[in-house]
Amino acid sequence: MIAISCGSxxxxxxxxxxxxxxxxxxxxxxxxxxxxxxxxxxxxLDENNRFLYYVENVEKGIYNFIHNEYQMVxxxxxxxxxxxxxxxxxxxSLAFTGIGSERNxxxxxxxxxxxxxxxxxxxxxxxxxDEFLKSLDSMSKVRFDNLKRFIKRYKxxxxxxEVAEANIMYDKYTKMEFYPxxxxxxxxxxxxxxxxxxxxxxxxxxxxxxALQSYYTYYRFLLWHFDYLAFDxxxxxxxxxxxxxxxxxxxxxTIDSLVSLESLKNSLLRTTTRRYIINCKNPEDxxxxxxxxxxxxxxxxxKEEMRKIAEASLKLMxxxxxxxxxxxxxxxxxxxxxxxxxxxxxxxxxxxxxxxHLRNVHSKADELKxxxxxxxxxxxxxxxxxxxxxxxxxxxxxxxxxxxxxxxPSKAMEHLIINTxxxxxxxxxxxxxxxxxxNLFSIQFEEQLLGILNQ
Numbered sequence: 001m002i003a004i005s006c007g008s009x010x011x012x013x014x015x016x017x018x019x020x021x022x023x024x025x026x027x028x029x030x031x032x033x034x035x036x037x038x039x040x041x042x043x044x045l046d047e048n049n050r051f052l053y054y055v056e057n058v059e060k061g062i063y064n065f066i067h068n069e070y071q072m073v074x075x076x077x078x079x080x081x082x083x084x085x086x087x088x089x090x091x092x093s094l095a096f097t098g099i100g101s102e103r104n105x106x107x108x109x110x111x112x113x114x115x116x117x118x119x120x121x122x123x124x125x126x127x128x129x130d131e132f133l134k135s136l137d138s139m140s141k142v143r144f145d146n147l148k149r150f151i152k153r154y155k156x157x158x159x160x161x162e163v164a165e166a167n168i169m170y171d172k173y174t175k176m177e178f179y180p181x182x183x184x185x186x187x188x189x190x191x192x193x194x195x196x197x198x199x200x201x202x203x204x205x206x207x208x209x210x211a212l213q214s215y216y217t218y219y220r221f222l223l224w225h226f227d228y229l230a231f232d233x234x235x236x237x238x239x240x241x242x243x244x245x246x247x248x249x250x251x252x253x254t255i256d257s258l259v260s261l262e263s264l265k266n267s268l269l270r271t272t273t274r275r276y277i278i279n280c281k282n283p284e285d286x287x288x289x290x291x292x293x294x295x296x297x298x299x300x301x302x303k304e305e306m307r308k309i310a311e312a313s314l315k316l317m318x319x320x321x322x323x324x325x326x327x328x329x330x331x332x333x334x335x336x337x338x339x340x341x342x343x344x345x346x347x348x349x350x351x352x353x354x355x356x357h358l359r360n361v362h363s364k365a366d367e368l369k370x371x372x373x374x375x376x377x378x379x380x381x382x383x384x385x386x387x388x389x390x391x392x393x394x395x396x397x398x399x400x401x402x403x404x405x406x407x408x409p410s411k412a413m414e415h416l417i418i419n420t421x422x423x424x425x426x427x428x429x430x431x432x433x434x435x436x437x438x439n440l441f442s443i444q445f446e447e448q449l450l451g452i453l454n455q
Contacts, residue, residue, distance in 0.1 A: 020052035021083035
């Protein structure tokens, strides 16, 4: 293996890179490597949960790997990058060794810092705007100072500089987009006195960055940015509502008008429409949304995917009968939803792949059961391994009478559009859907339950 520094000549015309590592507590027997949403390859894990893969003709920059969750790697020709992660703490445990590891450890540390900072920064949104901006500048300075020290020590390529700098700037821009909306909530007013040049940062936005299109910080910024640009078009008619058809319409059209990089545009259109359809409660609105989306995207695979999601979603609209899928109870008996639902019921889901979530969601359900005894709370596991399912139920002392698993998890998740473990559904006593997509942890969830009881 030949190590190639950014400034050195590429000896032996090395154009590829090695990528490998070890997955602790794997969820599947493989990982998927992608570049700009296109699959490079599916890489199998061996009997020791390790993998090794040679990426030919590496395009310098960001790749993504998927193992139930997504994360990024930065690859250059000549790299020999090895990772190690534990799926129980996916991002927090991820670490790299080998050629190229310094760059990737720096980026994953920045990612985890961003996520931690986003949890801590909420009080800052209550500050007057000048103090808020000073705080953001201070946070950015710390990051840029760290980046300067890294560049001085390791002398990475210019393309890496651009990725790292974009991480800092687009994370800051995201917070600046949030501020007027979060601050107005705190102050119970829609009129926040912003400096006349507050939105000047929008002039610096690159809507067509090929290098950043798969980068989470950049992509997340664009999604929120287009939300607020869309709102600018209807703010005199409606209040801000990401789940409304007018909002979706303006957002899709804004994306279409400003993004010319086809792969990025198609991805943004897909993510936005998928979220809307999954949460939609009105069949006619869903049909209009799908029609608009199909007229804008050029990705035929995305079109087919969205048609299937829309078809499944229409069957989950409020008032529709819950699909009568086969499930197993703890004793191994086949039962149906109609057999187990006898009064208003909340169905929530969990996976053995997310231990923190399964503990938290059961704890939340237990809390809600006490407050709302008129409802049943049913837990359904989304994994195929019944032995692990039973072990976890026994270990945590969950109520076996309220624990079930799917006969065919893949089919069930497709029919019920379970795209996140946080999804929950509210069903009436006749197994008809009241809410097809809600969340036990939402601040509005208890209001929903109260509203149902007061009908």
